[in-house]
Amino acid sequence: MKLMNARGTRDFGPEEKIVRQKIVDMLRKSFELYGFSPLETPIIERFDVLSAKYAGGAEIMKETFKFNDQGERELCLRYDLTVPLARFVGMNPKMKMPFKRYAIGRVFRDGPIKTGRYREFWQCDVDIIGSKSMLADAQCIQIAQKFFADIELDVNIEFNNRKLLDGMMESCGIPEEKRMDTILEVDKLRKTGIESVKNEMNKKGIEEDSVNKLMELISMQGTNAEKLDKVRSAMANQKLAEGLKEIEELLSYVDEKNIVLNLSLARGLSYYTGPVYEVFLKDKKLFSSSLAAGGRWDKMIGDFIGGREYPAVGISFGIEPITTVIGNNRKEEGIRTVTQLYVIPIQTTKKCIEIAEKTRTGGVNTDMDLMSRGVSKNLDYANKMGIPYVLIVGEEEIKQGKYKLKDMKSGDEKMVSVEEVCDMVK
Amino acid sequence: MKLMNARGTRDFGPEEKIVRQKIVDMLRKSFELYGFSPLETPIIERFDVLSAKYAGGAEIMKETFKFNDQGERELCLRYDLTVPLARFVGMNPKMKMPFKRYAIGRVFRDGPIKTGRYREFWQCDVDIIGSKSMLADAQCIQIAQKFFADIELDVNIEFNNRKLLDGMMESCGIPEEKRMDTILEVDKLRKTGIESVKNEMNKKGIEEDSVNKLMELISMQGTNAEKLDKVRSAMANQKLAEGLKEIEELLSYVDEKNIVLNLSLARGLSYYTGPVYEVFLKDKKLFSSSLAAGGRWDKMIGDFIGGREYPAVGISFGIEPITTVIGNNRKEEGIRTVTQLYVIPIQTTKKCIEIAEKTRTGGVNTDMDLMSRGVSKNLDYANKMGIPYVLIVGEEEIKQGKYKLKDMKSGDEKMVSVEEVCDMVK
Numbered sequence: 001m002k003l004m005n006a007r008g009t010r011d012f013g014p015e016e017k018i019v020r021q022k023i024v025d026m027l028r029k030s031f032e033l034y035g036f037s038p039l040e041t042p043i044i045e046r047f048d049v050l051s052a053k054y055a056g057g058a059e060i061m062k063e064t065f066k067f068n069d070q071g072e073r074e075l076c077l078r079y080d081l082t083v084p085l086a087r088f089v090g091m092n093p094k095m096k097m098p099f100k101r102y103a104i105g106r107v108f109r110d111g112p113i114k115t116g117r118y119r120e121f122w123q124c125d126v127d128i129i130g131s132k133s134m135l136a137d138a139q140c141i142q143i144a145q146k147f148f149a150d151i152e153l154d155v156n157i158e159f160n161n162r163k164l165l166d167g168m169m170e171s172c173g174i175p176e177e178k179r180m181d182t183i184l185e186v187d188k189l190r191k192t193g194i195e196s197v198k199n200e201m202n203k204k205g206i207e208e209d210s211v212n213k214l215m216e217l218i219s220m221q222g223t224n225a226e227k228l229d230k231v232r233s234a235m236a237n238q239k240l241a242e243g244l245k246e247i248e249e250l251l252s253y254v255d256e257k258n259i260v261l262n263l264s265l266a267r268g269l270s271y272y273t274g275p276v277y278e279v280f281l282k283d284k285k286l287f288s289s290s291l292a293a294g295g296r297w298d299k300m301i302g303d304f305i306g307g308r309e310y311p312a313v314g315i316s317f318g319i320e321p322i323t324t325v326i327g328n329n330r331k332e333e334g335i336r337t338v339t340q341l342y343v344i345p346i347q348t349t350k351k352c353i354e355i356a357e358k359t360r361t362g363g364v365n366t367d368m369d370l371m372s373r374g375v376s377k378n379l380d381y382a383n384k385m386g387i388p389y390v391l392i393v394g395e396e397e398i399k400q401g402k403y404k405l406k407d408m409k410s411g412d413e414k415m416v417s418v419e420e421v422c423d424m425v426k
Numbered sequence: 427m428k429l430m431n432a433r434g435t436r437d438f439g440p441e442e443k444i445v446r447q448k449i450v451d452m453l454r455k456s457f458e459l460y461g462f463s464p465l466e467t468p469i470i471e472r473f474d475v476l477s478a479k480y481a482g483g484a485e486i487m488k489e490t491f492k493f494n495d496q497g498e499r500e501l502c503l504r505y506d507l508t509v510p511l512a513r514f515v516g517m518n519p520k521m522k523m524p525f526k527r528y529a530i531g532r533v534f535r536d537g538p539i540k541t542g543r544y545r546e547f548w549q550c551d552v553d554i555i556g557s558k559s560m561l562a563d564a565q566c567i568q569i570a571q572k573f574f575a576d577i578e579l580d581v582n583i584e585f586n587n588r589k590l591l592d593g594m595m596e597s598c599g600i601p602e603e604k605r606m607d608t609i610l611e612v613d614k615l616r617k618t619g620i621e622s623v624k625n626e627m628n629k630k631g632i633e634e635d636s637v638n639k640l641m642e643l644i645s646m647q648g649t650n651a652e653k654l655d656k657v658r659s660a661m662a663n664q665k666l667a668e669g670l671k672e673i674e675e676l677l678s679y680v681d682e683k684n685i686v687l688n689l690s691l692a693r694g695l696s697y698y699t700g701p702v703y704e705v706f707l708k709d710k711k712l713f714s715s716s717l718a719a720g721g722r723w724d725k726m727i728g729d730f731i732g733g734r735e736y737p738a739v740g741i742s743f744g745i746e747p748i749t750t751v752i753g754n755n756r757k758e759e760g761i762r763t764v765t766q767l768y769v770i771p772i773q774t775t776k777k778c779i780e781i782a783e784k785t786r787t788g789g790v791n792t793d794m795d796l797m798s799r800g801v802s803k804n805l806d807y808a809n810k811m812g813i814p815y816v817l818i819v820g821e822e823e824i825k826q827g828k829y830k831l832k833d834m835k836s837g838d839e840k841m842v843s844v845e846e847v848c849d850m851v852k
Contacts, residue, residue, distance in 0.1 A: 001474050001475060001478040003475060003513050003516045003517050003731060004472065004475065004517070005468060005471075005472070005517075006468060006470045006471055006472045006495075006499070006501050007495065007497070007499060009468035009470050009471075010468065011465070011466065011467050011468070011514050011517075012465070012466040012467075013465060013514075013518070014463035014464060014465060014527065017463070017464040017465060017466050018463060018464060020466075021464055032764045032791050033786040033789075033790075033791055033792065034786065034791075034792070034793070035763065035764070035765040035768075035791055035792060035793025035794075036764070037440035037443070037444065037762070037763045037764045037765070038440060038443040038444060038447055038764075039437070039438070039439060039440060039443060040437065040438040040443050040446075041437050041438075042431060042432060042435035042436065042437070042546050043469065043532060043534075043546060044432045044435050044491075044503075044534065044545070044546055045431075045432055045435075046430065046431070046432045048427050049427060049429060049430065052427040062496075065470075065493060065495070065501075066493065067491060067492065067493035069432075069433065069491070069536050069545070070488075070536050071433070073432070073433060075432050075491075077470075087429050088437050088439075090429045091429050091430070091437075092439070096762075096807060096810050096811060097797070098796050098797060100763075100793070101440065106469060108469075108470065110495050110496050119470070119495075120468050120469060120470055128796065130797070131796040131797055133796050133797065133798060135775070135779075135794075135795075135796045136796045138779070139796070142783070146786070252776070253775075253776070253779055305429060336463070336522075337461065337463045337526075338458045338461070338462070338463045338464075339461040339463070342461075349561065349679075350678070350679065353561075353564070353679055357568070360459040360460065360572070363459075364459075365458050365459055365460075365461055366459065366460070366461060367460070367461025367526070368461075368561075370524050370554065370557040370559050370561045370562045370565070371523070371524060371556070371557055371559065372559060381522060384522050385522060
């Protein structure tokens with residue numbers, strides 16, 4: 001037996017986990033500031049439930065880890081946080097609406113391994129169930145604005161609207177049955193370029209004239225207002241009017257500063273029904289994948305659980321890309337521990353236990369020598385772990401009630417009382 | 427297809443999840459104050475690795491959820507956080523010692539369902555790898571003291587020592603090969619009573635004389651010092667001396683206030699090698715199960731990964747029993763949301779979006795009407811959700827720059843500015 005991880009899974013040692021946890025904590029704080037409450041659903045689900053109706057197509061079920069329990073029940077690991085949310089809503093019909101929940105947890109997909117693709121990874125979703133109002137969509141965008149401002153990432157929130165896309169496709173003469181294919185192709189525009197998309201659409205039997213017309217429209221440049229004006233003057237139909245109305249209402253609720261209408265943004269998932277949005281670094285050369293994405297999905301829950309319609313809107317934050325960008329931005333130099341202060345006794349172990357208890361009560365993450373090492377070995381350990389401060393405690397210091405506090409970065413030393421330690425470390 | 431959870435799994439709606447999350451946050455804070463850093467290992471592990479050496483016996487492998495990926499690799503879901511820790515230590519041989527980590531996450535066991543037993547549940551562990559010193563054991567006990575003091579639960583930390591138990595069994599004439607059986611029986615003492623334990627031990631062929639002698643010893647009452655004195659005067663051997671020395675050193679490092687030597691405490695797991703401890707409510711009539719438990723396990727990692735010995739000590743906190751006790755103690759009356767302030771517009775939606783953004787910046791979890799409901803329906807919603815404050819914003823209020831803040835519990839209303847809202851709600 002060789003010690004190794006299962007394929008497509010990873011360990012996160014303290015160095016990485018501390019950064020990830022910070023990001024998750026900030027996401028949680030943002031979600032709660034906007035009145036979203038936590039929901040936890042299990043990792044194990046019944047296979048019949050999860051496979052009952054997946055709006056994204058049967059493909060994902062092939063990537064679902066499936067197994068039986070000892071009672072031969074068919075089970076599986078959840079592949080996202082959305083279908084379990086739909087199940088929860090269906091099982092709690094008396095729930096007050098709107099239901100605003102966030103969920104942060106692992107999901108599992110037995111798919112091919114590529115760079116940045118794993119079989120076990122985290123998702124981080126907020127959703128509002130029960131509101132048809134563009135106020136709900138606006139709130140999802142506002143959370144993204146606030147969170148990315150808080151973590152000091154300069155982003156654009158690109159948005160579009162499925163109804164508008166639908167209306168544009170209609171006016172371009174793309175028949176209804178080919179529109180989902182078109183959306184899937186348009187979604188690739190950013191990655192593969194306009195010529196490749198045109199080729200693919202031709203292959204799918206969409207008329208060249210329609211394709212050209214649509215491509216010209218969705219590649220349009222300008223301010224949000226200019227784009228909307230051009231669309232409005234170029235064509236008119238029922239769907240288009242609905243889309244335009246939603247966009248105008250949505251924009252009236254948000255601060256437009258970093259919100260950019262991108263008429264070629266489609267979002268591949270078939271279940272979106274209205275606004276869709278994706279968050280990117282302003283400088284895409286630094287990092288081109290999206291950091292968060294979402295939209296309105298009014299039909300999926302109703303289709304899944306049957307019965308009435310449940311309007312829904314949500315945004316999902318990518319912990320992996322955000323961690324990557326944060327990691328690129330601020331290379332923290334080898335922080336391997338949350339410890340802020342490390343106490344080194346020189347034959348003063350019991351006194352050091354007391355001191356450490358006091359600094360903990362003062363809110364300082366404190367560790368002390370547990371190996372009965374000498375001072376220099378302890379300093380070496382603190383240094384390698386990236387602990388910022390060390391307190392050296394000898395007999396003489398105890399008599400004076402002042403201890404030697406060493407700043408491990410600058411090397412500065414100072415004689416201080418326990419109270420002063422807390423102030424200085426924090 | 428009927429919407430339901432997989433057997434032995436549960437959803438935690440906001441009402442429950444908010445309480446659970448509070449407890450987990452406080453545990454995390456306690457762990458970090460003591461210099462423990464987070465480690466995340468995957469939920470999916472290789473079956474060959476997890477089944478290679480389980481010190482607790484092969485039994486647990488029967489309860490392991492097993493499955494294959496599309497490449498026919500044998501995988502499984504982790505059943506605890508300890509074996510993955512051992513794997514991580516083995517795969518990172520250059521790690522600095524001591525390695526102090528905490529892990530909070532779900533584990534899975536395909537076992538029988540009883541009250542309070544689930545197939546998917548949380549574990550919450552801290553462990554120190556690499557230190558043989560009783561200082562490490564003391565630290566685990568101190569974390570428990572601090573955490574339970576912080577959440578205001580009045581607990582005793584009962585402790586014992588495996589070496590002492592071993593020495594006592596030796597002096598009572600229990601042969602080495604029957605000592606693990608004896609430990610497993612002694613561990614049941616609290617639940618089944620002394621007569622039942624004696625019976626079982628007789629059945630296992632342990633001499634009645636030995637059993638009686640041991641039972642008398644471990645049922646002894648008195649202070650910690652009195653018990654230690656009595657053991658010391660009753661018998662002597664190498665193991666006993668080692669155990670006594672460990673106990674004395676351990677006690678010298680901690681505040682003995684709520685630490686109780688219980689000579690009948692055994693802890694069933696075979697991998698413990700020194701101090702063992704279990705945390706109970708002082709008033710066991712209120713709740714008799716342990717809330718946390720741990721001990722020293724010096725052999726397991728070395729046995730598992732081969733090569734050198736890795737001394738280890740840890741304590742595991744039971745989120746389920748702690749949640750139950752907290753729930754029993756403080757019935758929070760229907761808090762279904764983290765929202766602290768709910769803003770109700772009277773034809774002032776855009777102004778309310780602004781106000782809500784301001785109170786969020788002020789640190790108040792703020793929600794607002796997303797359904798275009800009237801005031802009374804909104805008040806009803808806020809009331810049912812358990813939101814403590816509501817802010818009503820009409821045209822007149824905007825002119826004055828003061829809004830009606832309603833305390834939903836007392837019913838009191840007050841005209842306040844946005845800044846005042848933040849102060850009052852917090």
